[in-house]
Amino acid sequence: MSDIAGAIAALKTLLGERLNTNPAVLDQHGQSETYFAPSPPDAVAFARNTQDVSDIVKTCAKHNCPIVPWGVGTSLEGHALAIKGGVTINMGEMNQIIKVYQEDLLAVVQPGITREALNEDLRATGLFFPVDPGANATIGGMTATRASGTTAVRYGTMKENVLALEVVLADGRIIRTGTRAKKSSSGYDLTNLMVGSEGTLGIITEITLRLQGQPEAIAAAVCDFPDVEAAVNTVITAVQMGIPMARMELIDTLSMQALNQYSQLGLPEKPHLFMEFHGSDASVAEQSEVLKELAADQGGGDFQWSTKTEDRNKLWHARHNAFFATKALKPGFDGMSTDVCVPISKLAEAITDTAKDAADNGMFAPILGHVGDGNYHTLFLTDPNKPTELAMAQKLSHRMNTRALEMGGTVTGEHGIGMGKMKYMAEEHGGGWSVMADIKRTLDPQNIMNPGKVVQIN
DSSP, X not given: OOOHHXXXXXXXXXXXXXXXXXXXXXXXXXXXXXXXXXXXXXXXXXXXXXXXXXXXXXXXHHTTOOEEEESSSOOSSSTTXXXXXXXXXXXXXXXXEEEEEXXXXXXXXXXXXXXXXXXXXXXXXXXXXXXXXXXXXBHHHHHHXXXXXXXXHHHOOHHHHEEEEEEEETTSOEEEEEOSSSXXXXXXOHHHHHTTOTTSSEEEEEEEEEOEEOOSEEEEEEEEOSXXXXXXXXXXXXXXXXXXXXXXXXXXXXXXXXXXXXXOXXXXXXXXXXXXXXXXXXXXXXXXXXXXXHHHHTTOOOXXXXXXXXXXXXXXXXXXXXXXXXXXXXXXXXXXXXXXXXXXXXXXXXXXXHHHHHHHTTOBOOEEEOGGGTEEEEXXXXXXXXXXXXXXXXXXXXXXXXXXXXXXXXXXXXXXXXXXXXXXXXXXHTHHHHHHHHHHHHHOTTOOBSTTSSSOOO
């Protein structure tokens, strides 16, 4: 039986003022970026190092008290909500770069550092960390949710960019997984077991990351299209031809209206592709010329080029603010954001069907996405005074998820499962989902590590 009060009393002795039960702090850690109801923890513990985390976990395990790790709270499927109560561990003070191995193109970091802070620190080395989910998320949160984003089409997701981890298990043990070597065939791959586990198997306290060299040349381009299908078909052809785009983002008409108003882009209010090319001067010129021809074949407009850093930054800053830009079109409305990922050959059909479904049911639902790897997002905006709108958004989101599964895809390309998409896990994974539950029971027999997320434990 859970003894949350006993755990809090013991943690107060252990941590002193770093164990906080102030209602304002609890409320802050009970919020999410989307439609889920607030779910605050009973206490928030602020960890400063791995030993702190281990001691907190041991104390909670002794009292059978739920534990939820917290980065900056940017997740979209309720991952960090304390739906069973208990203690949230805020990792924000563990925000240091431990070491950069410049010649090996590696960095070892604590989980609380954000991706923007990491890249700012790396700037002088000529290296950068490429995974870019848009939000200024923590590296620990990105690792726990197997995040990706705008650059995944070229550089991969967190799965491809994490080499090793330090993890605190549910009994407080501290383990290390992986090494700094680029590959290994030594035993079970515990690193990739933990990447994407969403805090349900352990708490990540140190991450070894792959870095990339800053490319010699970078060029960005935008191009408008007569419809979404023409834009997506351009992407499909480019992927099938093996053109190494660094970013390939779809912006539909509604999203383009939002970006124009929010970020003053002044672009035609039509579907667009936002593109970026990395490489040598010659390779960037060649890639961009081929894309220009492919776009023209689909009725695309003139390419608008940008090689200046400030212009590229403005473009991608606008793209990263798309969530807030689209919400600004409907002040006071709630946003329910969902994502799926399908095989590239099914992408145009999936997006077109989703858009038609929303329009036919009178829903305001901008679509954008990392279409270079088959991943797209829909933001359903609903009037909080009209519960029927949220019900319809959930119904359309359900269709979007089942459509993706029918096409051989997944219900989430990067948002993760949390508690929002557990209902699709059996359909997507079959008997594999019960194996995930077996792993959970083995590593967390008390079910105290972020309970109620990813897997169902009876």
